[in-house]
Amino acid sequence: MNDLWNKWRGDLHRKFVKPCKTIQEALKHIPEGVDRGDWEWLVKEHFSSEKFMTRKKVDKLVEQETISRYDKIVEVTQAEPSLSNIELVEKCFGPQRHDHVVCYGGGLKPNAIRTSGSKVELQAKLRESQRENQSLRNRMDEMENEVRMIKEMLQCQQSNTSPPQSSGQTSHLHQMGNQYDHI
Known part of the structure; x- marks a missing residue:
């Protein structure tokens, strides 16, 4: 609770007292939710006290x-x-x-x-795994395209051949074509 009070008091000083050139000007700008008497005490007694003013000098x-x-x-x-x-x-x-x-x-x-060092290491491993995963996906896409092209070529060859092939060769070509149907 004390930390909240100190933080709030510091925020009041930063937002309502520091921007003002004089104490009188700061007294005129009463923050919302602060009683006039409390604000006068805070500005005159606390923010203007020597103890408060000497907590820090500019850049020292x-x-x-x-x-x-x-x-x-x-x-x-x-x-x-x-x-x-x-x-x-x-x-x-x-x-x-x-x-x-x-x-x-x-x-x-x-x-x-x-x-921790282990957290940093784990994050690096995760990034590496993600890069590797993307590389493998790209490679798989390329291979699927190649299989599609081979399949199209086989189908084109089968439809363009005029002399009937022996049943062994035909079934072999069908097996090759069917082998890639599931992809």
């Missing part, structure tokens, strides 16, 4: 702990560039809890962004 990190964690992330990324984002987070911040992932906000579960 403020707290020493944040700086050291950032340095560790950069170091690990350079040492092991093949790590996925979740593996990088786990290496720098420790194993993730089941209910959320550090640095990804509320609501996101570790399994949603975890990519």
